[in-house]
Amino acid sequence: MTGKNPQAVRAGLKPAPTIPVLTSGSHLERLLREGRFVVTAELGPPRGAERAVVEKKANLLNGYVDAVNITDCQTSVVRMSSIASARILLEMGLEPVVQMTCRDRNRIALQSDLLGAWALGMKNLLCLTGDHPKFGDHPGAKPVFDLDSIHLLHMLKTMREEKKMLSGTPLEGEPRFFLGAAENPFADPFAFRSRRLAKKITAGAEFIQTQIVYNVDKFARWMEEVREKGLHKRAFILAGVAPLKSAGMAKYMKKNVPGMDVPDTIISRLEQKKGGSTAGRLEGIEVCIEIIEKLRQIEGLAGIHIMAIEWEEVVAQLVERAGLLPRPQGRG
Amino acid sequence: MIVARPKSFEDIKKLIQNHKKVAVMGCGGCVTVRSIGGQKQAEELAALIRLWAKREGKEMVVTEVTLTRQCEPEFIDSMKERVGDWEVVVSLACGVGVQCLAERYPRVKVFPGVDTTFMGATIEAGLYWERCVGCGDCTVAETGGFCPVARCAKNLMNGPCGGSQGGHCEVSPETPCVWQLIYERMEELGIGEELDGIRPPKDWSVRPQRMVMEHLRVEKKET
Ligand code: SF4
Numbered sequence: 395m396t397g398k399n400p401q402a403v404r405a406g407l408k409p410a411p412t413i414p415v416l417t418s419g420s421h422l423e424r425l426l427r428e429g430r431f432v433v434t435a436e437l438g439p440p441r442g443a444e445r446a447v448v449e450k451k452a453n454l455l456n457g458y459v460d461a462v463n464i465t466d467c468q469t470s471v472v473r474m475s476s477i478a479s480a481r482i483l484l485e486m487g488l489e490p491v492v493q494m495t496c497r498d499r500n501r502i503a504l505q506s507d508l509l510g511a512w513a514l515g516m517k518n519l520l521c522l523t524g525d526h527p528k529f530g531d532h533p534g535a536k537p538v539f540d541l542d543s544i545h546l547l548h549m550l551k552t553m554r555e556e557k558k559m560l561s562g563t564p565l566e567g568e569p570r571f572f573l574g575a576a577e578n579p580f581a582d583p584f585a586f587r588s589r590r591l592a593k594k595i596t597a598g599a600e601f602i603q604t605q606i607v608y609n610v611d612k613f614a615r616w617m618e619e620v621r622e623k624g625l626h627k628r629a630f631i632l633a634g635v636a637p638l639k640s641a642g643m644a645k646y647m648k649k650n651v652p653g654m655d656v657p658d659t660i661i662s663r664l665e666q667k668k669g670g671s672t673a674g675r676l677e678g679i680e681v682c683i684e685i686i687e688k689l690r691q692i693e694g695l696a697g698i699h700i701m702a703i704e705w706e707e708v709v710a711q712l713v714e715r716a717g718l719l720p721r722p723q724g725r726g
Numbered sequence: 727m728i729v730a731r732p733k734s735f736e737d738i739k740k741l742i743q744n745h746k747k748v749a750v751m752g753c754g755g756c757v758t759v760r761s762i763g764g765q766k767q768a769e770e771l772a773a774l775i776r777l778w779a780k781r782e783g784k785e786m787v788v789t790e791v792t793l794t795r796q797c798e799p800e801f802i803d804s805m806k807e808r809v810g811d812w813e814v815v816v817s818l819a820c821g822v823g824v825q826c827l828a829e830r831y832p833r834v835k836v837f838p839g840v841d842t843t844f845m846g847a848t849i850e851a852g853l854y855w856e857r858c859v860g861c862g863d864c865t866v867a868e869t870g871g872f873c874p875v876a877r878c879a880k881n882l883m884n885g886p887c888g889g890s891q892g893g894h895c896e897v898s899p900e901t902p903c904v905w906q907l908i909y910e911r912m913e914e915l916g917i918g919e920e921l922d923g924i925r926p927p928k929d930w931s932v933r934p935q936r937m938v939m940e941h942l943r944v945e946k947k948e949t
């Protein structure tokens with residue numbers, strides 16, 4: 395610790411509350427605290443200013459999921475802002491989870507935008523470090539990374555519980571977000587992943603959405619570590635899932651997406667499927683449903699998070715065929 | 727040590743083409759060790775410019791000179807009788823040297839002849855790698871002697887991120903994930919549990935940084 399920053403003194407050492415109290419008024423939080431197996435999905439805002447695109451995607455998800463994550467310029471590609479898109483969802487009666495990365499905003503902009511998000515009615519926040527701009531459509535952009543995801547969580551938790559900004563300045567009205575974080579059980583070093591998860595929970599994460607799971611065995615091993623450390627009792631763990639469209643896509647992801655573990659058995663299953671792209675997609679959906687079924691057997695798992703990137707229309711089918719309908723009503 | 731790479735001759739030609747009195751100034755510091763901007767390179771560049779000027783039929787007087795260090799006033803001062811002869815100085819020192827010259831001699835145009843890249847180390851002959859960004863608050867004691875500020879693509883204080891795979895950083899398979907190195911080293915030293923604590927946000931001090939060493943200043947006044 396440097397002793398120079400005022401926030402260093404307070405940095406993170408209080409654990410997140412484990413008592414089932416509703417802090418945010420969020421529908422997602424209520425379902426999780428009631429012990430329901432929740433379903434969330436992801437919506438990527440458009441690469442333009444067209445509100446109707448958000449509405450169209452949101453309509454595909456409406457009624458099939460408990461909350462919808464709105465990505466924050468995922469893979470560093472410029473898209474409509476997550477807060478603005480989340481506001482559109484709220485107006486449509488859906489429950490958004492605002493995603494916020496540390497890639498594009500320093501501590502001033504992060505606090506400012508998130509105060510605004512709360513004022514606009516958003517209640518769930520997923521705190522991410524973010525991808526490097528190198529992967530996106532503006533690779534020369536200056537990466538900010540003033541804070542990391544753990545700092546972001548801790549900052550929001552401190553705002554909620556101590557009614558103070560990162561600087562210690564008192565807030566006129568505090569945001570009380572239900573705080574989430576992502577974790578990638580398939581990144582290295584494997585032995586440190588559950589320890590890093592513990593850091594996120596200590597910093598303030600109350601729910602966790604994981605990287606897409608294809609290797610269920612490895613995920614189950616990670617969940618074992620999570621249970622040994624009692625982390626599933628301190629935060630709700632949602633496993634990420636996504637249907638593959640083809641063997642080609644599976645191979646591409648395995649090779650090019652850092653921390654993506656696609657077992658060869660799945661790739662060869664997709665390869666063996668003859669009959670063009672439709673057959674490939676059907677098999678991909680089949681594989682995904684099987685994964686969801688296996689995941690539901692894992693002790694301590696609180697739900698699934700469907701990341702059907704640019705394939706939002708598949709979500710309804712997946713949820714229905716996995717036997718996860720009807721979704722509980724009563725948002726708001 | 728400061729690492730730089732030479733600008734292309736094309737770029738240098740563009741900088742000097744409309745001038746008649748050109749000096750190429752090497753530096754005996756870091757850029758000499760790296761064989762980028764020392765006396766030998768200054769001589770070579772000056773020869774190349776002369777050849778080109780001659781071929782193009784340009785009237786150009788090219789001088790070469792190398793200072794022990796271009797970032798120290800006493801060495802820069804030693805040029806004061808000569809700068810009057812030049813319109814342009816192409817400096818082969820790092821960006822610090824270039825600016826020292828420009829500040830000291832406001833009437834001559836000072837152009838960089840190299841691109842200053844980073845503070846780094848020689849990994850093997852011809853391979854240099856960034857190690858420090860001079861953040862002004864060195865905390866590598868907390869990270870096993872490795873610097874996440876300079877060496878993690880996201881400057882993470884609480885890494886590794888989800889993109890760390892097989893010891894490599896997500897930005898390039900050639901770049902080791904420094905957080906993997908930190909983790910391994912600290913486990914090896916038996917202090918791995920220190921990584922379980924949350925390291926606070928970095929204090930990104932005001933730039934440009936300035937440093938005063940009073941005892942040195944007093945001595946100077948007395949002499
Ligand atoms: S923490 Fe890193 S960047 Fe800062 S002084 Fe130390 S080595 Fe240099």
Ligand code: SF4
Pocket residue numbers: 877878879880881882885886887888889890891894895896897902903904905906
């Ligand atoms: S892979 Fe490692 S070095 Fe690269 S950004 Fe992530 S933590 Fe930093």
